[in-house]
Amino acid sequence: MSEFSQSRPAAPIVRRSHGLFGIDLASPRHANKLGYLLLAPAALLILAILVYPMLLAIDLSFHDVKFATLSFGADDYTLKNYQRLFSSPEFWNAIRTTCMLLLVVTSISLCVGMGTALLVNQQFRGRSFARMLIALPWAVPEVVAVVTWVWILDASFGVLNWLLLKAGLIGGQVSWFSSPGSAFSAVTMVMVWKGYPFISIMILAGLQSIPEEFYQAAKVDGANVFQRFIWITVPCLAPVLGVTLVLTVLWVFRDFSIIYVLTGGGPVGATETLAIMTYEEAFSFFRMGYASSIGVVTLLICAVISAFLVKKTSHAIY
Amino acid sequence: MKRTLLQSILLYATVIVVCGFLLFPIYWMIITSLAPASALRSFPPQFWPANPQWSTYTNLIFNTDMPRWLFNSALVAIVSTAISLLVSVLAAYSLSRYTMKGGEAVGLFILMSKMLPATMLIIPLFGIFRSLGLMGSLWSLIIAHATAIVPFATWMLKGYFDSIPQELEQAAQVDGCTPWGALFRVILPVSAPGLAATALYGFVLSWADYLYARTFLASATHNWTANIGIATFKGEYQTDWNVIMAASLLAALPIMLAYLFLQRYLVGGLTAGSGK
Amino acid sequence: MADIQIQNLSKSFGAFNALKDMSLQINDGEFVVFVGPSGCGKSTALKILAGLEAASGGRIIIGGEDVTELAPGKRDIAMVFQNYALYPHLTVRQNIGFGLKMRNTDKAEINARVERAAQALEITDLLDRRPKALSGGQRQRVALGRAIVREPRVFLMDEPLSNLDAALRVQMRAEITALQRRIGVTTIYVTHDQTEAMTMADRIVIMRRGVVQQIGTPDELFNRPNNIFVAGFIGSPSMNFITGTLARDDKGVFIEAGGLQLRPEGAVAHAASAYIGRSVICGIRPEALGLAAPNEAALEVEPMLVESLGSEAYVHFRLPGHQVAIPVAGEHEHEGRASGTLIARLYDVDQSLIGRQVRLAIKPNTSIHLFDPATEEAIK
Numbered sequence: 001m002s003e004f005s006q007s008r009p010a011a012p013i014v015r016r017s018h019g020l021f022g023i024d025l026a027s028p029r030h031a032n033k034l035g036y037l038l039l040a041p042a043a044l045l046i047l048a049i050l051v052y053p054m055l056l057a058i059d060l061s062f063h064d065v066k067f068a069t070l071s072f073g074a075d076d077y078t079l080k081n082y083q084r085l086f087s088s089p090e091f092w093n094a095i096r097t098t099c100m101l102l103l104v105v106t107s108i109s110l111c112v113g114m115g116t117a118l119l120v121n122q123q124f125r126g127r128s129f130a131r132m133l134i135a136l137p138w139a140v141p142e143v144v145a146v147v148t149w150v151w152i153l154d155a156s157f158g159v160l161n162w163l164l165l166k167a168g169l170i171g172g173q174v175s176w177f178s179s180p181g182s183a184f185s186a187v188t189m190v191m192v193w194k195g196y197p198f199i200s201i202m203i204l205a206g207l208q209s210i211p212e213e214f215y216q217a218a219k220v221d222g223a224n225v226f227q228r229f230i231w232i233t234v235p236c237l238a239p240v241l242g243v244t245l246v247l248t249v250l251w252v253f254r255d256f257s258i259i260y261v262l263t264g265g266g267p268v269g270a271t272e273t274l275a276i277m278t279y280e281e282a283f284s285f286f287r288m289g290y291a292s293s294i295g296v297v298t299l300l301i302c303a304v305i306s307a308f309l310v311k312k313t314s315h316a317i318y
Numbered sequence: 319m320k321r322t323l324l325q326s327i328l329l330y331a332t333v334i335v336v337c338g339f340l341l342f343p344i345y346w347m348i349i350t351s352l353a354p355a356s357a358l359r360s361f362p363p364q365f366w367p368a369n370p371q372w373s374t375y376t377n378l379i380f381n382t383d384m385p386r387w388l389f390n391s392a393l394v395a396i397v398s399t400a401i402s403l404l405v406s407v408l409a410a411y412s413l414s415r416y417t418m419k420g421g422e423a424v425g426l427f428i429l430m431s432k433m434l435p436a437t438m439l440i441i442p443l444f445g446i447f448r449s450l451g452l453m454g455s456l457w458s459l460i461i462a463h464a465t466a467i468v469p470f471a472t473w474m475l476k477g478y479f480d481s482i483p484q485e486l487e488q489a490a491q492v493d494g495c496t497p498w499g500a501l502f503r504v505i506l507p508v509s510a511p512g513l514a515a516t517a518l519y520g521f522v523l524s525w526a527d528y529l530y531a532r533t534f535l536a537s538a539t540h541n542w543t544a545n546i547g548i549a550t551f552k553g554e555y556q557t558d559w560n561v562i563m564a565a566s567l568l569a570a571l572p573i574m575l576a577y578l579f580l581q582r583y584l585v586g587g588l589t590a591g592s593g594k
Numbered sequence: 595m596a597d598i599q600i601q602n603l604s605k606s607f608g609a610f611n612a613l614k615d616m617s618l619q620i621n622d623g624e625f626v627v628f629v630g631p632s633g634c635g636k637s638t639a640l641k642i643l644a645g646l647e648a649a650s651g652g653r654i655i656i657g658g659e660d661v662t663e664l665a666p667g668k669r670d671i672a673m674v675f676q677n678y679a680l681y682p683h684l685t686v687r688q689n690i691g692f693g694l695k696m697r698n699t700d701k702a703e704i705n706a707r708v709e710r711a712a713q714a715l716e717i718t719d720l721l722d723r724r725p726k727a728l729s730g731g732q733r734q735r736v737a738l739g740r741a742i743v744r745e746p747r748v749f750l751m752d753e754p755l756s757n758l759d760a761a762l763r764v765q766m767r768a769e770i771t772a773l774q775r776r777i778g779v780t781t782i783y784v785t786h787d788q789t790e791a792m793t794m795a796d797r798i799v800i801m802r803r804g805v806v807q808q809i810g811t812p813d814e815l816f817n818r819p820n821n822i823f824v825a826g827f828i829g830s831p832s833m834n835f836i837t838g839t840l841a842r843d844d845k846g847v848f849i850e851a852g853g854l855q856l857r858p859e860g861a862v863a864h865a866a867s868a869y870i871g872r873s874v875i876c877g878i879r880p881e882a883l884g885l886a887a888p889n890e891a892a893l894e895v896e897p898m899l900v901e902s903l904g905s906e907a908y909v910h911f912r913l914p915g916h917q918v919a920i921p922v923a924g925e926h927e928h929e930g931r932a933s934g935t936l937i938a939r940l941y942d943v944d945q946s947l948i949g950r951q952v953r954l955a956i957k958p959n960t961s962i963h964l965f966d967p968a969t970e971e972a973i974k
Contacts, residue, residue: 026496026665028648034497035416042409042472043424049443049465050431056442067445112340119336124329132581133337136344139577141526143545144566147552148347151559159346159363166362193343254435257528261549278437283533288441295438302433485679488646492750493740494667494696507683 061292081293090269090277091294098253098273100184105191105252106245112192113199113244121207131204138197142257149190150262153177180270183263187271190258195251199244206240207233250305254298274298344570351375351564358559374564383539384547384565390456391525391543391569398460399520402467407513410475411501415484425476428469436529439465447534454538462530467520474519478512479505515583522573544569596657596747596780597622598643603652605638605804612638614804616652620797623778625771627795629785630827635804636784637752643782644673644750657747667696669748672741676753678733680725680740686712687721690739697744711743714773731762738770742777749774749781755790767793788828792816800824817961822970825877825963831908833877834936835918837967840869849876851916854893854955858962865973866964874973875918877963878956880908883938886955893954898935900947909938909952 025034062077085091120131137145152160155175164170176186210233218228256275259265265272265280272280274294282291321329338345350358352370378384412418413425443462452458486508487500495503506513528545535541542550548569551562577584598620605613613635620626628636641647643654645666654662661669672693680689687708694704712718715735725733734754741749754770755763771794774781785791791798792812800807800815800823808820812828819825825833838849838856847866849856856876858866866874886892895911917934938954940947956962964973 024665025498026491026667027663028642028645028666029663031497031648032416032418035412035418035421038408038412038416039418039421039424042405042428042468045405045464045468046428046431049461050434050439050469051427053439053442053446053465054431054434056445057438060441116336116340119333122329124326124333130333130337132578133341136341136574136577139522139574140344140570141528141545141573143526143528143549144347144570145343147548147562147566148343150552151350151563152343152346154559157359157361157363157559162361162363193340196340250433254437256437257526257545261528261552275435275437278435279440279529282437282441282444288445292438292441295435295441298435299433299438302435303430305433483677483679485675485677486681488644488666489673489675489679489740490681490692491646491666492644492671492673493693493744496665496667499696504681504683508681510683 065289109195112196117203135197146261202244387547395524398463406471414479458534463524599655627791629791630801634801671748672746673750678737875965880939882960886953
């Protein structure tokens with residue numbers, strides 16, 4: 001064998017395969033080029049429909065213009081929009097409304113979501129059917145949900161008023177959309193109804209991934225139902241809960257359809273969030289420069305929340 | 319763990335009450351849509367339609383633009399999902415398998431762009447579509463929806479591809495596939511459930527949109543989607559709640575059915591896409 | 595079938611060198627095992643050979659052709675993976691036939707060859723199942739079937755047995771060896787398990803931290819290890835290491851260690867003469883120790899632990915002042931035995947050794963290994 005290998009010509013034949021442009025992407029040397037090639041269409045598309053518009057919007061926010069321009073403004077950059085924004089009571093009102101909505105909707109949705117998830121995580125016949133039904137509102141488009149609730153909340157013939165009257169909780173028919181407080185409650189109701197299913201789905205998935213052995217070990221150690229919930233369920237759910245919460249917060253922060261169709265932001269700005277304000281400024285009053293500056297501020301707040309999400313996600317066990 | 323009879327009854331009672339309470343709006347939508355118009359202005363309300371009025375639906379289907387709007391919704395959702403998925407599948411695979419300079423940054427940007435407020439993005443898009451003459455065209459909607467679906471689908475599919483062992487396409491390559499062939503002959507067939515879930519999500523995202531549709535299609539009535547139709551019904555037929563509810567149910571039905579039949583895959587995709 | 599030349603192969607990830615300057619000539623039909631703890635570069639080397647990773651430098655020549663730049667599918671190799679990597683959406687038949695189909699083999703030919711491979715591996719009745727419906731051992735056979743059906747020039751196997759339970763692993767080990775001998779395809783097999791390496795290989799390439807430590811037959815590695823790492827890695831239980839000062843008397847060089855005189859012989863003794871008066875590390879295999887005869891000079895030890903395996907017993911003991919803690923590598927280098935406890939492997943023990951003093955002596959005609967404490971290289 002060794003003699004055989006010695007008689008072999010010193011320079012072996014080099015085999016190469018030639019693909020597109022003489023480069024075989026299957027060759028180990030060029031494998032990474034394929035990675036770039038596969039990423040390219042999405043990167044270009046994102047560049048065109050996300051990055052470019054986003055830069056335009058940021059540029060726009062530094063110009064006092066009525067309409068969106070496509071060229072990056074060559075002249076007179078101005079901070080006028082931001083100055084106006086920060087001195088506008090309307091803006092601070094929108095911030096306050098957004099934060100209140102965030103707090104109320106997120107906490108109620110979390111309670112409902114957690115409750116329903118724990119309920120359908122029990123062992124019983126028909127459990128998978130109950131699991132399916134309990135998150136069904138997730139599949140109802142927001143506009144449809146809003147219209148349905150408008151009918152339920154109708155002042156004269158709405159079923160909710162009738163029920164509340166019957167129960168003696170209200171003296172007369174409530175006109176849900178005419179006073180700030182009741183309009184805010186109406187928005188809260190619809191948003192919770194649309195928001196809890198996602199939380200429920202996520203928490204249920206989290207619950208299912210907790211190994212049964214943990215609970216058995218805790219039982220052996222003598223922990224009761226509540227101790228098991230506090231010391232096993234909650235810590236094991238923590239990563240899922242964190243991600244879910246932030247996603248829910250971002251949704252409330254940016255949602256447009258529910259509030260816009262339900263109340264249009266009224267009455268007297270009681271339900272006007274940053275998203276509604278941005279849209280109104282841009283498409284009702286055609287102050288697109290000003291609207292963009294609200295959008296940029298919203299984006300910055302969202303970016304802070306997202307950064308938190310990314311950090312949270314990278315720490316997540318799941 | 320065995321429950322006592324009392325505990326079982328309590329559990330079932332809770333499940334039924336909670337489901338009934340949370341699903342009441344959907345129930346009410348169905349009941350109202352079948353009620354005669356006169357019954358809507360009666361107190362107490364009717365909780366069960368004595369004589370269901372199917373004519374509400376036939377009217378809606380044959381005498382209004384609703385079928386056309388539903389068709390538009392479906393068309394936009396299908397096309398924007400298809401385009402988005404085409405680029406997302408490749409990008410997600412690339413991000414999942416290749417270590418590239420800047421790959422991580424692209425991935426991070428995609429994740430972050432899920433956070434862009436649509437109410438801000440719509441301003442420059444409005445300018446762009448106007449100058450391209452796309453106002454009132456369904457293409458404006460298709461492109462706008464892609465801004466939401468591409469990042470979402472890419473991230474969700476990346477999570478899915480990450481869960482497939484890399485040895486699978488290595489084996490395929492040793493077996494004689496090109497990397498391209500390994501993707502199409504092995505990885506994509508294996509990820510069929512993930513692809514289906516992602517496609518459905520894209521469809522739902524597009525179908526549920528109201529913001530872009532209302533802004534870009536406002537004047538082109540024949541190009542409206544179901545959601546603008548319903549929101550407009552709400553203003554126009556102020557009191558014909560049976561018509562509005564029937565239209566709403568038609569608009570909600572495709573997604574509710576998809577959810578009911580494909581719940582297992584959808585939930586898997588949802589938790590994989592955002593939990594990871 | 596072909597021979598393989600690996601010339602100065604290297605791979606680095608940034609500043610980290612996963613593989614440093616590996617050169618090796620593998621003969622046609624040879625069964626070569628790459629062994630070492632995890633992170634030693636053995637899997638990287640295999641991936642580069644398969645074409646699944648690009649080399650940072652060096653060449654790979656299979657059957658006289660330089661394939662360094664060639665796509666994996668064009669190298670005419672077959673690979674078996676640790677997790678089997680069966681295609682879950684295809685039946686066993688389609689899994690085995692996949693490679694042939696990719697090479698546009700004609701249908702009847704594919705069927706015939708799949709049947710033949712299935713018969714050889716006794717999986718004919720599984721052909722229409724999906725991988726999900728198979729046990730671990732059956733999946734392993736399918737993975738092997740997928741490799742042999744193509745009749746490639748080279749088999750590459752990446753820890754193919756490590757997902758199996760112990761009993762099945764021993765059985766499949768024998769089967770793979772027999773299969774390779776029968777069809778005679780050049781095979782490179784990667785494992786962290788020295789027993790697999792010793793029982794299966796024609797030649798072993800033992801690696802550590804990206805560097806080849808020694809290449810040789812199992813016997814060579816066992817009897818003439820190049821350095822402390824190889825000496826400690828090969829053999830189970832691992833070699834005992836003792837420090838001592840080398841001295842010389844009229845009978846030759848020796849090391850005095852706790853009442854035991856260790857006398858290296860032959861070439862080792864000759865090479866050791868340069869170390870007289872210096873401290874060296876002395877390696878003795880557990881098998882080289884036996885119970886001393888009543889009036890023989892002996893090492894008297896208090897066993898810390900006696901493990902009885904029926905036919906043999908492992909006596910664990912300490913030799914204060916002389917034992918050296920050499921981290922012996924298993925699958926993970928840092929997990930190895932580093933306590934410095936010594937082991938004697940005794941046969942034909944007829945009485946209980948627990949709680950008694952044990953008198954140990956070096957068996958005649960056993961080799962003593964000497965290592966330079968600074969370089970850890972063997973003195974030979």
